[in-house]
Amino acid sequence: MKIISMIPARYSASRFPGKLMQDLEGKPVILRTYEATVATQLFDDVFVVTDSEVIYDTIVSHGGKAIMSQKEHECGSDRIAEAVEHLDIDIVVNVQGDEPFTEASSLQKLIEVFKDDKDKQIDLASLMVHITDQDEINNPNTVKVIVDNFNFALYFSRSPIPYPRDKNINVKYFKHKGVYAFRKEAILDFYNLPMKPLEASEKIECIRYLEYGKRIKMVETHVEGVEIDTPEDLERAKKLWK
Template sequence: MTPNPSGIHITGILPARWGSSRFPGKPLHVIAGKPLIQHVWERCRQCSRLDDLLVATDDDRILAAAEGFGARAVMTSPDHPTGTDRLAEAVAGLPDATHIVNIQGDEPLIDPALVDELAATMAGDPELDMATAANPLDPADPAVADPNVVKVVISLSGRALYFSRSPLPYFRNPVDGLAVLRHKGIYAYRRSFLERFVTWPPSPLERAESLEQLRALENGASIKVLPTDDTSPGVDTPEQADHIERLLSSATH
């Protein structure tokens, strides 16, 4: 472990809920011999900037499985409307945590270096409320028009200006070197900001786009967006789980 600056304690949390309209029980779906959530946890165990790592779940089966493979796990309410609310409940029981990295429990190929970079960014900038990441897309990529792919535009200083499910930006004119940025669903928070965030009601733009991060922007938050080449896919369906299994199998042969 690389010691964090004095007074800073960074905790990685993997929210994992049982219910999913497209994929019930997803965290325990077995991929290459291990539950999905175990793959993510093992990747995060390679991080050097996390002082603590735990799974936050709403289901006894996930709790038991996580503890079975050696993870620290906590139970949270099944009634949370969002993963961020689940995160905040878990953080309430972690008095030492000053910063939190919310790592999606369905990204079994997440790059540990990206998690570390987010943690280091938050630890190094007292002005930041949040940090996240995005990878470039060719403006001609079909994903640009896919509403399931969230796009972000950033300021010249690297702060988020807006997130959208629509193509963003709209290229009325071609601009050399200006890529479309696909937002990755990983977030780092300052604890005090996270505690405020979950007290705010869903904001108008958040409700329009179904994107929580817009609530932060609408309330004046500063969100640093880190560029990354990490294009690791998430798992939203059984078909995507099969794709990940093929990727993992090919990597071990």
């Protein structure tokens, strides 16, 4: 089984333009993420796939591997799909470019899902984190996921799911972390299938997989990490890095 990691890296970002090239203790965020992913030693290869010559040149000049996207893409999955279409691989793991604290244990859990799936019944695996803070539960920027008894995803939403109509019921809320592992066939299907209304409404790309009947195995992790979406996140990351 050949397993690679792809790190989609778009230069522009609505909340924090150019965030991937911001300095994190002497190196750009995207380079920190790339090096952390390589350091896990879990992958046969690691690539940054980008629309930016600046990001491409940064990775390559430091001895890394990068691929320039040939088309414009709306999401990271599309960018990865174009890059892997003609590669001889089985599994591709999407590591977000703005997560320089990527660590091995969570990624290992995703890979084990496919190693244990002898009948190839699982199309994707992804990470979730138990959350209890009410502000985070209600924050539309935090994507929540609900799962069945076997930890297969039932739905993703920016709204609190499940809705707590009965306050006396003790339910757990899970934040979806945007780290995915795909079978190559699944991500190519995503690339070629049109967006449907639920995905378009929520602006959550993994809903497309559910709408077309793909099976997403969720894996709980206790590693929160730091996603750099704002200048404030970058300052937190700098303190944590020290």
